[in-house]
Amino acid sequence: MTLEDREFSAKWIWAKQDNYKEYNRVIIATKTFKLNKFESAVLRITADSFYRLYINNIWVNDGPAKSWPHYHQYDIIDVGDYLSNGWNEIKVIARYYGAGDFRGMWQQAGLLVQLDITDDQGFTCRIGTDETWSACHAKGWISNVPKISIQMEPFEYYDARLAKELSFQPAVVLFNANEGPWQRLHVRDVPLLTKEIFKPECFKGASSVKSNGYTFCISGARLLHPELIEANKNTSLHYCIATILKLDLCQTFSIKTEKMNYAIAGQHKESYTLQAGEYLVLAFPESLLLHEKEQIISFNGYGLKFKNPVNSLSDNPWVMVPFEEFRFTRDDYVNFYNITCKETHELEERFQDKMALILNKVYDSETFSAFLGNHARQIAYGNMFLQDPYWDFIHCTRQPCNPAVIDSPDAIINLTQNGTGVQISDNGCIELVYDFGTQRLGYYSFEIFSEAGVTVDVFGVEYIDDKGRIQHTIPNRNGMRYITNEGLNKFVSLKRRSGRYIFIKVMGSKKPVKINKFELIESLYPCNLQGTFKSSDYKINKLWDNSIHTLKLCIDDTFTDCPLYEQVFWVGDMRNEALFSYHTIGAKDIAARCLRLSSQSLDLSPMISSHAPTSWKSIIPAWSFLWHSALWEYYWFWGDVEFLRSMWPTCLKNLHAAERYLDGFGLFSASFWNFFDWSDIDSFHETVLYNSMFMVNAIDATVKCAKVLGVTDEQSWLSDLRHKLVNAINRYWDNAKKGYPDSIHSNGRVSESFSCHNNFLAFLFGIVEKENIESVVSSIGSCRDGVTEVGSPFAIMFLYEAMEKAGRVGDIIKSLYGKFIPMIDKGTTVWESFADGTTGSNGFPTRSHCHAWSAVALYYLPRLILGIRQTQSEGKSFEISPYLGRLKWAEGAYLTPQGLLHVNWKVKGDNLLEINYQAPKGVSVSIVKNITCSHMKVIVNSKEPTKQLDYIDNCTFQK
Numbered sequence: 001m002t003l004e005d006r007e008f009s010a011k012w013i014w015a016k017q018d019n020y021k022e023y024n025r026v027i028i029a030t031k032t033f034k035l036n037k038f039e040s041a042v043l044r045i046t047a048d049s050f051y052r053l054y055i056n057n058i059w060v061n062d063g064p065a066k067s068w069p070h071y072h073q074y075d076i077i078d079v080g081d082y083l084s085n086g087w088n089e090i091k092v093i094a095r096y097y098g099a100g101d102f103r104g105m106w107q108q109a110g111l112l113v114q115l116d117i118t119d120d121q122g123f124t125c126r127i128g129t130d131e132t133w134s135a136c137h138a139k140g141w142i143s144n145v146p147k148i149s150i151q152m153e154p155f156e157y158y159d160a161r162l163a164k165e166l167s168f169q170p171a172v173v174l175f176n177a178n179e180g181p182w183q184r185l186h187v188r189d190v191p192l193l194t195k196e197i198f199k200p201e202c203f204k205g206a207s208s209v210k211s212n213g214y215t216f217c218i219s220g221a222r223l224l225h226p227e228l229i230e231a232n233k234n235t236s237l238h239y240c241i242a243t244i245l246k247l248d249l250c251q252t253f254s255i256k257t258e259k260m261n262y263a264i265a266g267q268h269k270e271s272y273t274l275q276a277g278e279y280l281v282l283a284f285p286e287s288l289l290l291h292e293k294e295q296i297i298s299f300n301g302y303g304l305k306f307k308n309p310v311n312s313l314s315d316n317p318w319v320m321v322p323f324e325e326f327r328f329t330r331d332d333y334v335n336f337y338n339i340t341c342k343e344t345h346e347l348e349e350r351f352q353d354k355m356a357l358i359l360n361k362v363y364d365s366e367t368f369s370a371f372l373g374n375h376a377r378q379i380a381y382g383n384m385f386l387q388d389p390y391w392d393f394i395h396c397t398r399q400p401c402n403p404a405v406i407d408s409p410d411a412i413i414n415l416t417q418n419g420t421g422v423q424i425s426d427n428g429c430i431e432l433v434y435d436f437g438t439q440r441l442g443y444y445s446f447e448i449f450s451e452a453g454v455t456v457d458v459f460g461v462e463y464i465d466d467k468g469r470i471q472h473t474i475p476n477r478n479g480m481r482y483i484t485n486e487g488l489n490k491f492v493s494l495k496r497r498s499g500r501y502i503f504i505k506v507m508g509s510k511k512p513v514k515i516n517k518f519e520l521i522e523s524l525y526p527c528n529l530q531g532t533f534k535s536s537d538y539k540i541n542k543l544w545d546n547s548i549h550t551l552k553l554c555i556d557d558t559f560t561d562c563p564l565y566e567q568v569f570w571v572g573d574m575r576n577e578a579l580f581s582y583h584t585i586g587a588k589d590i591a592a593r594c595l596r597l598s599s600q601s602l603d604l605s606p607m608i609s610s611h612a613p614t615s616w617k618s619i620i621p622a623w624s625f626l627w628h629s630a631l632w633e634y635y636w637f638w639g640d641v642e643f644l645r646s647m648w649p650t651c652l653k654n655l656h657a658a659e660r661y662l663d664g665f666g667l668f669s670a671s672f673w674n675f676f677d678w679s680d681i682d683s684f685h686e687t688v689l690y691n692s693m694f695m696v697n698a699i700d701a702t703v704k705c706a707k708v709l710g711v712t713d714e715q716s717w718l719s720d721l722r723h724k725l726v727n728a729i730n731r732y733w734d735n736a737k738k739g740y741p742d743s744i745h746s747n748g749r750v751s752e753s754f755s756c757h758n759n760f761l762a763f764l765f766g767i768v769e770k771e772n773i774e775s776v777v778s779s780i781g782s783c784r785d786g787v788t789e790v791g792s793p794f795a796i797m798f799l800y801e802a803m804e805k806a807g808r809v810g811d812i813i814k815s816l817y818g819k820f821i822p823m824i825d826k827g828t829t830v831w832e833s834f835a836d837g838t839t840g841s842n843g844f845p846t847r848s849h850c851h852a853w854s855a856v857a858l859y860y861l862p863r864l865i866l867g868i869r870q871t872q873s874e875g876k877s878f879e880i881s882p883y884l885g886r887l888k889w890a891e892g893a894y895l896t897p898q899g900l901l902h903v904n905w906k907v908k909g910d911n912l913l914e915i916n917y918q919a920p921k922g923v924s925v926s927i928v929k930n931i932t933c934s935h936m937k938v939i940v941n942s943k944e945p946t947k948q949l950d951y952i953d954n955c956t957f958q959k
Helices: 160-164 220-224 342-361 365-371 389-395 538-553 571-581 588-603 621-638 641-659 689-709 715-730 756-764 770-779 793-805 809-824 857-865
Strands: 011-014 025-035 040-048 050-055 058-063 073-078 086-096 110-118 124-128 134-137 156-159 172-176 196-198 202-210 214-218 239-247 251-258 260-264 271-274 277-285 295-300 305-307 318-322 397-400 420-422 429-450 455-461 479-483 487-492 497-507 513-522 532-535 868-870 877-880 889-896 899-908 912-918 924-929 937-940
Touching: 025 110, 040 050, 040 058, 040 086, 058 073, 086 110, 156 160, 160 479, 196 429, 202 497, 214 389, 220 239, 251 260, 260 295, 260 342, 277 295, 277 342, 277 365, 295 389, 342 365, 389 455, 389 479, 420 429, 429 455, 429 479, 429 538, 479 497, 497 513, 532 538, 532 857, 538 571, 538 809, 538 857, 571 588, 571 621, 571 793, 571 857, 588 621, 588 641, 621 641, 621 689, 641 689, 641 715, 689 715, 689 756, 756 770, 756 793, 793 809, 793 857, 809 857, 857 868, 857 889, 924 937
Parallel strands: 156 479, 877 924, 912 937
Antiparallel strands: 011 110, 011 172, 025 086, 025 134, 040 073, 040 110, 050 058, 050 086, 110 124, 196 513, 202 397, 202 429, 214 295, 239 277, 239 305, 239 318, 251 271, 251 295, 260 277, 420 513, 429 487, 429 497, 429 513, 455 479, 455 497, 532 889, 868 877, 889 899, 899 912
């Protein structure tokens, strides 16, 4: 629903500043007003990039929902319960990120609020943002911080001492409601997120923490390209930084970096022992192109001093030297991994050569002055370097602390009046660790009583192994810093963060600190869990529960990949997560919203974007094509013809766009991110075979949509396009290796790498020629030596679909046990990769321990073990054919558009199977035997069937 100009009289406002695109700015905007009796009060609100709404000092909501700027969304909230007769106040904390991320396409600072109050006579009073509102810069939120990660907004750093320095002035009007960079204002199309309070479940221990030296964090991209909103690695980092290290006596120290190359006096080492004197330090970004936005150099030692090599009186001991001959910005589409444009590749080679030359030739003040001095830029320290508490969190030294310094650590859990006391001596640091018992996602909320100037860092992690090793969330800065004011400090963070274990570090206090409260206010999509599953095997029951918990944590106003690292809506992830959600929590509105958001990317992108909305121009062709599958599956489950009709133009536009990328042989070929699985597929080439296979599947889904809509005009084109692709794919069938190669290289050479993925996808999508089907089917799920296997639970979903089509149901269940049970033995969620994983490092099995693309059990346990398969769109008919295996009983509820379908079955003795079901009114059900119960007598709803039951060799149903 679009709000017309005449209905939205509020204006976009902000606090006055010189530039409304400045990085990481926070304001507070307020309006006081007096009310008599009123019947209703409805508030509309949105912002770029974030808002938090208070009415009469009560926290109402955070927003807005993710949206593209050309389809900007606002929230509608019934606020009558927050208002009263007499004086009232609206207060909004608004934050503009000023940096690109994977969750929005930020334009400039702006806040829009409109409150419509209706009295008992039907008259409406309107209070909208304009120059009568008051606004000020919220100085408590520190601006010069790094981004949390490439995918997320700036890190949160709050200094409560500065919160008193508020200077309210009349707000500045920027634009009328439907003017400016935010177009087609639309109402939020999914519910507001929940707020539920969780306390830690147990105290894990405390440590005395020691910082390890001097750290300098710089965002080269923002310094070199101010105000450029970009989110990936295609903005040049054409610089180095330099300082003089001044030692008063012989010192031994080491250096750690994040994405930097360095030299001290022309020498590169990990550790140094240097005599008293002055030494030139140079540091370069390790590449012109970096995924990460910040670079770090850290000196692990004490007593070090630094001096500006150009101006010894400068407050900043460093200078920056840009190399303008390497400056560029590139379109993301033409540069991903090693698929680079020739010009960029040549620039990178020249930059590496120059870096090596300078690190070798420039080694003291004289050579610096000769080679670089004239190009050095003097920048204020606070503008050049960022406050990065996370580096110290992951690199600090932890030692056991005296238990006497912690008073009542369980008080935070039990909420006793005295709170948890922390006594720090000699300006040290004490770190407390708490366990929430499972992963959570929400806002940190705490109350701390202390003197002014105490630093409190709070960081969350997902996993601590059996040996006590902390798996840090590199490169995600999953935490915040808070500086206390004198007395009682109350704070609720602005950022939704996830984790299981919470580390609270207190430092810089001469007096005891009291932590009266620490809790997490969980904020999720309001799931209504109705689908259930239970069986005689407690392990798969736990797998179900862990998968449900993971799915819930991966839905906000869209499906997301993971609650900690990204919170990003990826189109491929959405396809699978939607299938996991429909029969468990419904989430029809979330699925429709995701399909709509990604379709809107076509206004800005050559094909459907890999994720949406986003500041990073990115296409994963498999994801673009899976959008078609997801649309068809949405229709098949829900029967929503009108939504299907609204998306039909996108079906055609995306496929027509894809057709333009077919090469001379008829294969899809493009320099996008040609990704499907975290495994060693030879995919960093323009022509990757599985992209063409996914395009075939997208055509098939589109044909089925066309039949539902009665569209015939495109059938011939779609048929010819499919035929062309299938012929092109099969041209590369290798009869000796009984499979399809991974890719075709730019020189025309066929890849020598083979993966199981192409075989099972070709079979699943009906591409394999008849004479090769037997060879392909025999290879599904059992890769030969030298053939790359499936690496992630995302890709295994498609393998399972192919196995089901091949009648290998028992193998799917066996694989579920083998692949997923090791996850549940170590936690309460399911992971991004398997326990022998492809995304783990440093001995940890996976990067993300909570990833909803892995909730595959939610789809296959009801489908196979309960045997529930939808046989008609809109859930009007089902067949039930339970695969018994080694189970004795199973039961569950399956959510359909018509209501809940309840199924339970039990094996009695060797030859009797009792099946009971209760279907919604108007839903037909048929019971079908399969190989696991073909020899058994079957009783259905306490009665013996009056006719012979149908029989299938496998539990297959193709949508």
